[in-house]
Amino acid sequence: MSGIHAGVGHDIEALAAGDSPVHRLDPRAKIIGLIGLTVVAVTLPVGAWAALGIVAGVLVALAAVARLPARHVLRRMNVELPFLLSAAVLPFTADDGLRLAGTVAAKITIGVLAMIVLSSTTPFPMLLRGFELLRAPRLLVAIVAFMWRYLHVIGEEVTRMKVARQARGYSANWLWQATSTGPLIATLFLRALERGERVYLAMLSRGYTGGVPEGLGLRLAIRGADVAFVAGLALLLATVRVGLR
Numbered sequence: 001m002s003g004i005h006a007g008v009g010h011d012i013e014a015l016a017a018g019d020s021p022v023h024r025l026d027p028r029a030k031i032i033g034l035i036g037l038t039v040v041a042v043t044l045p046v047g048a049w050a051a052l053g054i055v056a057g058v059l060v061a062l063a064a065v066a067r068l069p070a071r072h073v074l075r076r077m078n079v080e081l082p083f084l085l086s087a088a089v090l091p092f093t094a095d096d097g098l099r100l101a102g103t104v105a106a107k108i109t110i111g112v113l114a115m116i117v118l119s120s121t122t123p124f125p126m127l128l129r130g131f132e133l134l135r136a137p138r139l140l141v142a143i144v145a146f147m148w149r150y151l152h153v154i155g156e157e158v159t160r161m162k163v164a165r166q167a168r169g170y171s172a173n174w175l176w177q178a179t180s181t182g183p184l185i186a187t188l189f190l191r192a193l194e195r196g197e198r199v200y201l202a203m204l205s206r207g208y209t210g211g212v213p214e215g216l217g218l219r220l221a222i223r224g225a226d227v228a229f230v231a232g233l234a235l236l237l238a239t240v241r242v243g244l245r
Contacts, residue, residue: 016123022066027130029226033233034114040237041110052106080112
């Protein structure tokens with residue numbers, strides 16, 4: 001887990017700190033534009049291949065402008081595989097199931113690709129700040145912020161527990177040795193809970209009031225490029241929807 005966070009998380013943050021026209025857009029513009037694009041794609045009717053192709057093409061173009069490595073994008077899109085497998089059974093369970101399965105798969109891919117572009121071109125603190133300024137629930141923003149901040153701490157705890165277990169002669173060569181995985185997970189849960197309580201008490205002693213610190217220390221400003229980005233996407237998506245009528 002620690003390796004996953006240190007590897008994948010570091011790669012994402014390194015890419016998000018890059019410099020391109022997409023990176024320089026205000027997080028609010030990207031959030032509104034890409035979530036709006038996803039919503040429009042999800043509400044398209046079955047078999048709207050041209051419209052789905054246009055939406056997907058826009059996302060590919062944004063990824064290209066942002067200079068996101070194809071390997072990074074494809075690797076992160078692995079998260080959609082379980083959903084694609086679920087869509088693969090539709091041809092056997094519904095009328096006109098092949099068109100339905102293809103449409104569902106296209107919508108899943110568009111949604112995942114939109115989130116990859118958003119997360120890979122926006123540093124995480126700025127992304128949180130964007131949601132905060134868009135009036136997302138502060139409690140939700142705080143939970144996500146703390147989760148991201150302490151995910152590596154939990155990963156390091158897992159690594160220490162695994163090293164301690166191996167130092168005592170553990171090796172997963174036999175089936176019955178796998179029974180120790182349950183206690184390992186339970187111990188990790190208890191340690192995480194105890195650490196969370198200690199961190200919370202330390203925060204209270206430093207004046208924590210139950211919310212995200214105002215502004216997260218970041219100042220954002222809407223510029224002409226941000227307005228043009230959102231307006232251009234809105235015009236394109238409106239044209240796509242009107243063209244279906």
